[in-house]
Amino acid sequence: MLRPIVRFGRPDLSAPATPVADVTDEVRALVADMVDTMYAAPGIGLAAPQVGVPLRVCVIDLSVGRRGGELLTLINPEFVERSGMQLEEEGCLSVPGFTATVARPARVVVRALDTTGAERVIEGTGLLARALQHELDHLDGRLFLDRLRGLKRDLIARKIRKLQRQGKW
Numbered sequence: 614m615l616r617p618i619v620r621f622g623r624p625d626l627s628a629p630a631t632p633v634a635d636v637t638d639e640v641r642a643l644v645a646d647m648v649d650t651m652y653a654a655p656g657i658g659l660a661a662p663q664v665g666v667p668l669r670v671c672v673i674d675l676s677v678g679r680r681g682g683e684l685l686t687l688i689n690p691e692f693v694e695r696s697g698m699q700l701e702e703e704g705c706l707s708v709p710g711f712t713a714t715v716a717r718p719a720r721v722v723v724r725a726l727d728t729t730g731a732e733r734v735i736e737g738t739g740l741l742a743r744a745l746q747h748e749l750d751h752l753d754g755r756l757f758l759d760r761l762r763g764l765k766r767d768l769i770a771r772k773i774r775k776l777q778r779q780g781k782w
Contacts, residue, residue: 616664636730660751671748690725
């Protein structure tokens with residue numbers, strides 16, 4: 614089932630998500646809905662708060678569903694390691710139509726549960742490292758805009774406020 618994606622400006626995107634107590638059928642159904650929603654958007658990652666659910670759950674697929682076996686489901690993810698730095702253009706399904714260059718780690722290691730409740734350790738570099746950091750930021754109540762400073766952030770915020778006033782956001 615497709616779920617509506619929450620857009621920038623909603624307070625629930627700024628609140629830290631709650632850890633999942635047990636990986637239940639309800640959590641697995643949420644994951645399935647998130648995967649469908651992410652692919653339909655289309656996007657390479659989606660966190661539960663982006664669909665209005667304040668749980669520490671996210672999904673990532675760099676192939677956007679084009680190649681099997683690349684979908685990552687992360688329940689209660691946490692960083693084990695972060696190193697290096699990369700500067701690349703980044704966007705977000707909750708901030709459609711806007712991108713900015715964001716500094717992210719070049720390499721990350723994340724520990725999380727999968728949909729069976731088994732612990733997994735994922736190492737990512739490049740785009741995967743960026744996607745992991747981006748989605749875990751959502752779980753901590755942060756958007757890529759929160760990592761911007763100065764004029765670029767102000768410019769995007771002003772454009773979004775204008776779209777809100779016009780009823781187009």
